[in-house]
Amino acid sequence: EVQLVQSGPEVKKPGESLNISCKGSGYAFAGYWIGWVRQPPGKGLEWMALIYPDDSDIKYNPSFQGQVAISADKSTNTAYLQWSSLKASDSAIYYCARVYGAHTIDYWGQGTLVTVSS
Amino acid sequence: QPALTQPASVSGSPGQSISISCTGTSSDVGTYNLVSWFQQHPGIAPKVIIYEVNKRPSGISNRFSGSKSGNTASLTISGLQAEDEADYYCYSYTGSRTVGVFGGGTKLTVL
Numbered sequence: 001e002v003q004l005v006q007s008g009p010e011v012k013k014p015g016e017s018l019n020i021s022c023k024g025s026g027y028a029f030a031g032y033w034i035g036w037v038r039q040p041p042g043k044g045l046e047w048m049a050l051i052y053p054d055d056s057d058i059k060y061n062p063s064f065q066g067q068v069a070i071s072a073d074k075s076t077n078t079a080y081l082q083w084s085s086l087k088a089s090d091s092a093i094y095y096c097a098r099v100y101g102a103h104t105i106d107y108w109g110q111g112t113l114v115t116v117s118s
Numbered sequence: 119q120p121a122l123t124q125p126a127s128v129s130g131s132p133g134q135s136i137s138i139s140c141t142g143t144s145s146d147v148g149t150y151n152l153v154s155w156f157q158q159h160p161g162i163a164p165k166v167i168i169y170e171v172n173k174r175p176s177g178i179s180n181r182f183s184g185s186k187s188g189n190t191a192s193l194t195i196s197g198l199q200a201e202d203e204a205d206y207y208c209y210s211y212t213g214s215r216t217v218g219v220f221g222g223g224t225k226l227t228v229l
Binding site: 037048 | 121152156163164165170207209214215218219222223
């Protein structure tokens with residue numbers, strides 16, 4: 001059974017760094033793209049970035065490039081989303097998703113709630 | 119990347135059929151038969167209900183169907199049930215150099 005299990009909720013202050021994770025199981029992790037999707041409170045879904053774990057090829061939504069970093073460790077079947085300096089506007093639920101062929105989302109993680117507040 | 123355009127809300131009575139449109143451009147919906155639809159209930163991760171315009175994953179009711187004409191994709195839900203009340207998002211591939219794009223979402227109310 002394909003599963004994407006994300007790390008738990010985070011509460012941070014503006015300016016702090018953060019790393020959230022998404023661990024895949026039940027499939028060949030390195031051979032499928034993993035994407036990160038942001039959902040601000042009460043709002044819609046936004047693609048942030050995609051990574052192919054086998055060679056770490058990355059595609060960013062231009063709106064998020066430079067704001068976050070995406071990485072993956074195929075030895076532990078885990079993808080990461082990282083911030084070096086959080087802002088209040090980063091408060092949202094973040095979902096990871098498996099993307100086959102870089103074009104079709106077929107599985108979602110359960111989401112990680114990030115709250116940034118002073 | 120501008121979002122795909124969806125109506126903010128639609129509603130219908132149990133047993134009726136409704137359709138949700140998703141309008142993009144010739145750079146996304148119009149070029150690729152790679153449109154997906156997701157259902158999201160409050161507090162839960164989205165779930166794929168349609169992929170590649172009109173294909174249903176295993177376990178998804180055949181009351182859900184998808185289609186596309188030009189730059190507009192559509193999701194039709196027939197025989198509305200109370201459990202269909204949720205937010206629905208469309209998504210399109212936008213080419214190998216970019217990430218895809220979501221629609222703004224449509225809230226379905228079952229009256």
